[in-house]
Amino acid sequence: MYVELKNINKYFGDFKAADNVSFGIEKGKLVALLGPSGSGKTTILRMLAGLEKPDSGEIYIDGKLVNNIPASERGIGFVFQSYALFRYMTVFDNIAFGLEVKKTPKKQIKERVNELIELVGLSGMEKRYPNQLSGGQRQRVAFARALAPEPTLLLLDEPFAAIDAKVRAELRTWLADMIHKVGITSIFVTHDQDEAVDVADNIIVTNQGRIEQHGAPQEIYNNPETPFVAEFIGTSAKYENYGVLKGFSREEKINGALIRPEFVEVFKSDNTSIEPYLKYADDGIVENVTFRGNSIELTIDVKGLKLTALRSLERRKIDVGERVKVLVYRLYAFDNEGVKIIENSDIAGKETVKL
Amino acid sequence: MDYYDKKQNRSQKVTKYLLIAVSVIFIGVMLVLPLISVIVNSLKEGIEFYFKSLSTEFVTSALGVTVMATLISVGVNTLFGIIASWLLTRFEFRGKNTLSTLIDIPFSVSPVIAGLAFIMTFGRLGWASPVVDWINSTFGTDIQIVFALPGVVLATIFVTFPFISREIIPVLNTVGHDEEEAAALMGAKGLKIFRKITFPHIKWALLYGVILCTARALGEFGAVHALSKTRGQTFTLPLEIDALYMSGSADSITASFAVSSLLVIMAIVVLVARNIVEYRAKKEK
Numbered sequence: 149m150y151v152e153l154k155n156i157n158k159y160f161g162d163f164k165a166a167d168n169v170s171f172g173i174e175k176g177k178l179v180a181l182l183g184p185s186g187s188g189k190t191t192i193l194r195m196l197a198g199l200e201k202p203d204s205g206e207i208y209i210d211g212k213l214v215n216n217i218p219a220s221e222r223g224i225g226f227v228f229q230s231y232a233l234f235r236y237m238t239v240f241d242n243i244a245f246g247l248e249v250k251k252t253p254k255k256q257i258k259e260r261v262n263e264l265i266e267l268v269g270l271s272g273m274e275k276r277y278p279n280q281l282s283g284g285q286r287q288r289v290a291f292a293r294a295l296a297p298e299p300t301l302l303l304l305d306e307p308f309a310a311i312d313a314k315v316r317a318e319l320r321t322w323l324a325d326m327i328h329k330v331g332i333t334s335i336f337v338t339h340d341q342d343e344a345v346d347v348a349d350n351i352i353v354t355n356q357g358r359i360e361q362h363g364a365p366q367e368i369y370n371n372p373e374t375p376f377v378a379e380f381i382g383t384s385a386k387y388e389n390y391g392v393l394k395g396f397s398r399e400e401k402i403n404g405a406l407i408r409p410e411f412v413e414v415f416k417s418d419n420t421s422i423e424p425y426l427k428y429a430d431d432g433i434v435e436n437v438t439f440r441g442n443s444i445e446l447t448i449d450v451k452g453l454k455l456t457a458l459r460s461l462e463r464r465k466i467d468v469g470e471r472v473k474v475l476v477y478r479l480y481a482f483d484n485e486g487v488k489i490i491e492n493s494d495i496a497g498k499e500t501v502k503l
Numbered sequence: 504m505d506y507y508d509k510k511q512n513r514s515q516k517v518t519k520y521l522l523i524a525v526s527v528i529f530i531g532v533m534l535v536l537p538l539i540s541v542i543v544n545s546l547k548e549g550i551e552f553y554f555k556s557l558s559t560e561f562v563t564s565a566l567g568v569t570v571m572a573t574l575i576s577v578g579v580n581t582l583f584g585i586i587a588s589w590l591l592t593r594f595e596f597r598g599k600n601t602l603s604t605l606i607d608i609p610f611s612v613s614p615v616i617a618g619l620a621f622i623m624t625f626g627r628l629g630w631a632s633p634v635v636d637w638i639n640s641t642f643g644t645d646i647q648i649v650f651a652l653p654g655v656v657l658a659t660i661f662v663t664f665p666f667i668s669r670e671i672i673p674v675l676n677t678v679g680h681d682e683e684e685a686a687a688l689m690g691a692k693g694l695k696i697f698r699k700i701t702f703p704h705i706k707w708a709l710l711y712g713v714i715l716c717t718a719r720a721l722g723e724f725g726a727v728h729a730l731s732k733t734r735g736q737t738f739t740l741p742l743e744i745d746a747l748y749m750s751g752s753a754d755s756i757t758a759s760f761a762v763s764s765l766l767v768i769m770a771i772v773v774l775v776a777r778n779i780v781e782y783r784a785k786k787e788k
Binding site: 197198199219220221224225226228230232233234235236237245246249250293297 | 688700
């Protein structure tokens with residue numbers, strides 16, 4: 149493990165920002181700390197950087213205990229949420245700052261800065277000041293500045309929060325490519341699951357100062373270990389009385405279930421191609437139809453449960469009030485200990501072609 | 504534009520001109536006319552008398568004392584102002600709010616009280632008097648604080664105490680810590696961070712504070728009056744003006760106006776400097 153946290157605790161007054169946090173990160177990985185605001189993810193990042201001190205626990209970077217090493221000597225590159233570019237310095241001076249502090253020879257500074265400016269695609273903008281740059285350009289400068297002193301670990305605090313939605317997707321792919329190209333171990337904080345899933349090799353989900361789950365994006369998406377993860381990742385709704393659905397029966401100790409829209413299939417009642425599955429499908433009444441841009445979101449009342457389903461735009465139109473057939477493939481049932489996936493027992497094992 | 508809009512527009516215009524008229528008359532009568540009358544009165548006996556009354560021994564001594572007290576207090580308060588605002592915006596500690604309030608004391612306490620307070624501290628009956636005596640007897644010095652130049656300087660420092668920190672604190676609060684943290688993470692140390700990162704942010708606010716501080720120091724009367732009793736030695740310009748005026752002869756009254764005009768001119772210079780600083784600061788943003 150390149151970065152390792154062991155039993156980290158941190159209080160701010162009565163607020164527990166880190167509750168026995170432990171995790172390890174392999175060298176060269178891009179890892180997302182994902183969680184809602186106030187879940188302690190930024191605090192973890194700041195403790196790694198040395199900007200906050202943990203109340204207890206140990207932090208190792210490259211096998212070395214760094215608890216008592218000041219921020220300035222940890223060799224960490226940090227990209228701030230607001231970028232924190234030096235407002236009264238040019239792009240060149242911003243990137244050069246870390247090298248100047250290290251008393252690097254002038255010629256070397258120049259080479260390194262120009263190399264980085266080229267890398268982040270800002271050639272010709274060396275003499276501009278931060279307020280003459282767009283949000284995306286500022287982020288590139290912040291990235292280059294953090295990389296300039298050749299840190300061994302790069303930390304990014306909500307790197308995309310200050311950028312408008314359209315540029316954001318493009319920029320995060322760019323950043324992920326850059327990080328892989330440079331090959332630096334990186335950790336970034338985000339509250340946006342799309343961002344984490346899109347960019348990260350691994351995701352660490354935080355909640356109320358605790359680590360809920362640590363794994364590859366797909367694993368976290370498909371096999372959530374805790375009710376929180378099941379609910380936080382993807383869109384889903386909670387149902388207590390899920391046993392009324394065909395193919396599922398209420399088990400003891402289970403407190404409820406989460407159903408994601410992609411687990412729900414909706415058919416028009418006159419659809420003959422589903423004949424073989426008709427007996428497993430529930431009847432529902434469409435309560436709401438919302439246009440979502442790339443799909444239609446349906447809210448369907450099935451025996452008192454309000455299920456949400458997505459339907460592709462190419463399929464036949466469904467209206468409010470229409471009676472439809474609804475098939476639920478699986479759901480996440482949770483008890484006090486964790487989450488388990490329950491497949492629809494009627495269609496489990498059968499060839500279920502997604503219709 | 505319909506009738507209603509026209510009517511409203513007209514009433515808005517009336518309000519505007521009414522407000523302009525009131526402001527101009529008020530400022531004219533209260534501020535500009537008195538200052539003009541100072542200049543006019545100062546030249547009543549002719550230009551020769553004007554310069555003669557400015558070059559008396561008393562006036563040159565007072566000018567020297569005023570300039571010295573102003574320079575020292577601006578220097579001390581600049582240093583203190585930066586330290587205090589750094590402390591109040593960058594650190595959390597118990598009693599922070601109390602300290603912040605204490606800095607403002609000179610805004611709310613009458614300067615005369617400040618002067619008296621120094622007498623009660625360093626005067627013959629003051630609690631710090633034995634300390635001063637001890638220093639004098641030990642080092643063979645002859646330091647006098649009350650009714651001497653150090654007292655005048657102390658009083659001036661007291662009344663101009665909050666000006667600089669009050670200008671810097673809001674700027675430091677808006678700027679936030681991020682840039683400093685970023686610099687610290689790259690290995691920069693305190694003084695370098697201040698010089699390269701923080702100072703460019705507060706530069707104009709600091710200069711503005713220095714100007715306000717200068718203006719206040721030049722004109723201070725009350726606190727200095729309590730601590731300065733020797734004309735020609737510890738008197739500042741405002742005290743000299745008062746002394747000339749109080750002596751009552753027609754000539755000395757005209758002379759007091761001449762000295763006053765000196766302060767008016769200094770004030771105008773400060774005012775112009777202030778406007779330039781404000782303009783430059785705005786342009787840089």
